[in-house]
Amino acid sequence: MPTMYLAQWAKAQNPPVATSTAYRWFREGKLPPGVNARKQQSGTIVVEPVDPLAEIDPEALVRRLAEAGYVVLTREQVRSIDESLCVDRNDAHQETPPS
Template structure:
């Protein structure tokens, strides 16, 4: 099939697919024939053999990094008990509130990953997880959640991050710089006007 048809079938923008081909990052074999780019679609039995199950573990900040190993151990042990063979483990440090999680995005892009196993749904995606699950299901892939209960501690931390971000946008950097300058002046002149 041609690259445009392949991109549409995968839910990828044509421009993105062309850029991946040009940069050599297209996840399937493709070749240029004249002005047409043809994608070699693998045979179904062969594709089924290469389907992977991945354990994904994430913590929000670097100070929680020691919990990654424990999280991986809990999820892997649970998956083994459920007779789910784990092919790969992916760990990441990053907030679930933004799209700056490189490893998370690569899991979603990888068509060989058929099953992603996580400890809690919020380890995978804080908001809109049901949309990501629906998109995975449409591709014949799935998200398996070990413990569907929410983790309140992380939710509170994320709400604090949201509020902080909103306040920074509302008051802006100039206001913060102005406050810092007033504080520095007050420290330098302890007997001066403290308004």
């Protein structure tokens, strides 16, 4: 997400936030968590992009998913499964010659 004006950010929310509400939240310091906005010297308020995944520990996420009963595969495991499925499909589609 590139840097955008506060009004653009407000319209991009789901559901959209009224521009006046977004400005009020900014003035009162009540923008939602993770929304970094700053006022430039010109008076324009810009919202800086935030990567919501930046602070996630991948190993902790895998542990939590495994504890919840999910099977977590590495990319290499997925490739291996995909390749074996392709081989199986090719074998199943080969016609045997009539006798």
